[in-house]
Amino acid sequence: xxxxxxxxxxxxxxxxxxxxxxxxxxxxxxxxxxxxxxxxxxxxxxxxxxxxxxxxxxxxxxxxxxxxxxxxxxxxxxxxx
Numbered sequence: 001x002x003x004x005x006x007x008x009x010x011x012x013x014x015x016x017x018x019x020x021x022x023x024x025x026x027x028x029x030x031x032x033x034x035x036x037x038x039x040x041x042x043x044x045x046x047x048x049x050x051x052x053x054x055x056x057x058x059x060x061x062x063x064x065x066x067x068x069x070x071x072x073x074x075x076x077x078x079x080x081x
Contacts, residue, residue, distance in 0.1 A: 006031070 008016075013027075020030040 016027055016030055020027045023030070
């Protein structure tokens with residue numbers, strides 16, 4: 001485990017302290033979770049950007065066309081209003 005001195009505006013410190021207390025946790029734990037959530041969100045976005053970049057639009061459309069040709073619910077189970 002490593003340490004990092006964080007310079008934080010007083011208003012953010014007070015808000016973090018208030019929220020951590022309401023959540024019955026420490027400010028350190030609050031900051032660790034907040035940083036982990038931000039990293040997760042950014043890495044998830046990058047993952048999907050990379051996946052989208054490798055997609056061939058024609059192949060994707062062919063797949064959608066196959067799915068779209070089958071009724072999601074068989075017509076004999078449809079109810080009329």
